[in-house]
Amino acid sequence: xxxxxxxxxxxxEKVFSAKVIACTAREDGLYDVLLDxxxxxxxxxxxxxxxxxxxxxxxxxxxxxxxxxxxxxxxHESDKPFDEGAEVTGEISFDHRxxxxxxxxxxHIFSGLVNQLYGYDNVGFHLSDNEVTMDxxxxxxxxxxxxxxxxxxxxxxENIPVECRYPSPEEIKTxxxxxxxxxxxxxxxxxxxxxxxxACCAPHVRSTGEIGLLKVLSCQSHRGGVRVRIxxxxxxxKEFNMLQDAAAVVSKELSAPVSPVSFTEAxxxxxxxxxxxxxxxxxLQTKLxxxxxxxxxxxxxxxxxxxxxxxxxxxxxxxxxxxxxRDGFCSVFDGNDTxxxxxxxxxxxxxxxxxxxxxxxxxxxKGGGKSIMVQGHVNAPAESIRELIKSRA
Numbered sequence: 461x462x463x464x465x466x467x468x469x470x471x472x473e474k475v476f477s478a479k480v481i482a483c484t485a486r487e488d489g490l491y492d493v494l495l496d497x498x499x500x501x502x503x504x505x506x507x508x509x510x511x512x513x514x515x516x517x518x519x520x521x522x523x524x525x526x527x528x529x530x531x532x533x534x535x536h537e538s539d540k541p542f543d544e545g546a547e548v549t550g551e552i553s554f555d556h557r558x559x560x561x562x563x564x565x566x567x568h569i570f571s572g573l574v575n576q577l578y579g580y581d582n583v584g585f586h587l588s589d590n591e592v593t594m595d596x597x598x599x600x601x602x603x604x605x606x607x608x609x610x611x612x613x614x615x616x617x618e619n620i621p622v623e624c625r626y627p628s629p630e631e632i633k634t635x636x637x638x639x640x641x642x643x644x645x646x647x648x649x650x651x652x653x654x655x656x657x658x659a660c661c662a663p664h665v666r667s668t669g670e671i672g673l674l675k676v677l678s679c680q681s682h683r684g685g686v687r688v689r690i691x692x693x694x695x696x697x698k699e700f701n702m703l704q705d706a707a708a709v710v711s712k713e714l715s716a717p718v719s720p721v722s723f724t725e726a727x728x729x730x731x732x733x734x735x736x737x738x739x740x741x742x743x744l745q746t747k748l749x750x751x752x753x754x755x756x757x758x759x760x761x762x763x764x765x766x767x768x769x770x771x772x773x774x775x776x777x778x779x780x781x782x783x784x785x786r787d788g789f790c791s792v793f794d795g796n797d798t799x800x801x802x803x804x805x806x807x808x809x810x811x812x813x814x815x816x817x818x819x820x821x822x823x824x825x826k827g828g829g830k831s832i833m834v835q836g837h838v839n840a841p842a843e844s845i846r847e848l849i850k851s852r853a
Contacts (some may be wrong), residue, residue, distance in 0.1 A: 462532030464497035468511075468648065471561060471663035473499055474554045480516075480546045483538075485714070491521075493536040499552050500536060502528040506585035507560060507662050512552040516542055523550075556589070557663065562693030563592045565622060565652075565664045566674045569593065569612045570690060572656025575638060577611075578604065580685070583640060591677075592692070605679050607690070612674045615655050619669030623651040624660075657659045661825060672696070745770045749778060761788030764849045766842050768796055775804055779833075783808045789815055789849055793842065800839035805849075806832060815849050 466476055478495040485491055491625050493514065500523060502511040514536065521540035528534050542548060548789055558691035564587060571582040574596055584595030600608070626646050627635060637649055639659040650660040652668060665671060671691040679688045691699050707718045714726035752765055767775070775792045782790040787809040795801035803819075805812045811831040819825035819838050823845075827836010838845065 461496070463495060463528075465534070466497055466499045467663050470499065471557070471624075472585055472666075475499075475551045477547060477549055480542045480544055480548055482544060483542050485541065487500045491541045493538045493542055494533055495536065495548070495550070497552060498526075498534050498536070499562075500526045500534065501557070501663055502526040502534050504528060505661050507564060508589055509585040510552045510557055510560075512550065514538060514542065514548045514550050516546050516548045542639045555800065559589075559693065559695055560587060561665045562671050563587050563691070563695065564662050565668065566612070566616075566671050566690060566692035567592055568650060568652060568656045568658055568660070568664070569615050569668065569671075570608060570674065570688070571596075571638070572652065572658070573608050573611050573615075574600070575656070577608070581640075582638065583685070584687070585640070590695075594688050594690070595682055595685060596688065599681070600679055600686050600688070602679070605676050609674065609676045614676055615652070616668045616671045616674060619667050620652055620655065621667050621841050622664050623649075623653070624664055624722075625649060675699070714789075722723075737781050741769060742771055742774075746774060749774075753778070753782075762850055763787050763788070763790045764846045765792045766801075767792060767794050767824040768793055779804060779806045782806075791815070793838075793845060800837060801842075801845065802835070802837050803827070803841050804833065804835045808836075809834070818848055818851075819845070 461481070466473065470636065476497065476499045480493060480498045481496055482494040483491055500510045500512065501507070503526065504653045510523075510524050514521050514523060519540055519542065521538040521542070523536050523538055525537035526534060527537075541749045541754065557705055571594055574580050574582070576623040578598055578600070580596040580598035582594055583597050584593070586593045597677055615848055626648050632647055632649070635649060635657065637657045637659050643659055647659050649657060650664055651657045670693075673696055675696045677689045677691060677699070679686055681777070704718075710723065711718045714730065716722040716726035749765060749767055749770065756763060763786060765778075770792070775794065779790055779792060783806045787807070789805055789807050789810060789812065791803060791805040793801040793803045805815055813828065813831060816825065816829075816836060819827075819836070819840075823838050823840040825836055825838035825840075827838075828834055
């Protein structure tokens with residue numbers, strides 16, 4: 461038997477009574493409960509399912525997932541079993557339901573406007589507890605998105621009634637409605653007059669004003685069209701609060717008031733200061749390396765230098781000078797004992813793959829190259845690296 465879908469006509473009801481038709485134990489310790497009727501909307505049409513609980517006497521079970529099978533039976537995932545034939549009381553998590561209704565009705569407004577203004581179809585939809593995405597089979601510019609967002613919020617402010625009904629088989633033939641796929645059997649039509657007419661199985665708000673607001677968060681290319689991410693109502697408010705908290709942290713770090721102009725100026729100032737510090741660090745690193753070179757034993761054929769953050773061009777320049785003076789392994793290791801070292805090893809007379817192979821065998825280093833110069837990365841203490849390079853065994 462098909463489960464009676466109470467949510468079709470009673471989207472604002474929170475509590476209902478029903479009879480247990482079947483209860484099946486699962487291997488994961490949960491139970492599949494089939495009721496004769498339900499307010500729980502199943503995962504369907506790209507939307508996440510309702511959650512809540514069922515109760516009977518002293519038994520109270522959490523419902524964490526709801527699915528509909530091909531026979532039209534709605535299955536409730538329960539953490540406790542119920543006797544077949546038992547009368548149960550169900551209660552949905554209405555905050556979750558209402559948030560989903562705000563998002564889904566907002567999507568209808570946006571997709572209806574996309575279809576009206578640009579002629580594109582909605583070819584994909586996903587409504588989770590954290591985001592709403594819609595895929596369209598055409599491109600939208602940033603200016604298009606601004607227009608659509610403004611028009612969508614105009615429709616919200618107008619507080620247009622949202623109509624949900626099952627037209628007769630004869631009437632449905634005369635209604636031009638949007639649908640992502642061919643439908644059979646009774647078709648539920650959701651109409652927002654002047655904005656959208658669409659086949660949809662989900663609960664919706666009574667009027668557009670209950671959506672509160674619609675905000676586009678992103679628009680990116682996707683499979684020849686675009687994917688638009690939006691949030692509506694309370695979830696949009698939550699997102700804004702999170703962004704405001706993040707902006708407050710940045711404001712404190714930059715010592716600048718929360719505003720695009722202030723942040724831009726503060727970042728530019730920080731970038732200038734950072735560039736000056738990098739130039740100063742490069743100068744000091746170069747001087748330190750030159751000092752290390754002056755203290756080297758002139759008779760030692762091998763040179764192993766350790767730096768932290770030296771410019772790549774400078775490292776190669778120094779190595780090129782060293783290999784003309786010495787016939788051993790000349791190497792520069794850039795980094796520290798904690799994060800590891802990137803390295804360049806060069807020689808005018810020896811095969812540089814020999815020390816790389818030893819670094820790989822002993823410390824799991826990665827790297828390689830030609831016999832005259834190799835490069836790579838290794839995680840090992842500086843002193844151990846120095847000893848290994850010095851060893852010719």
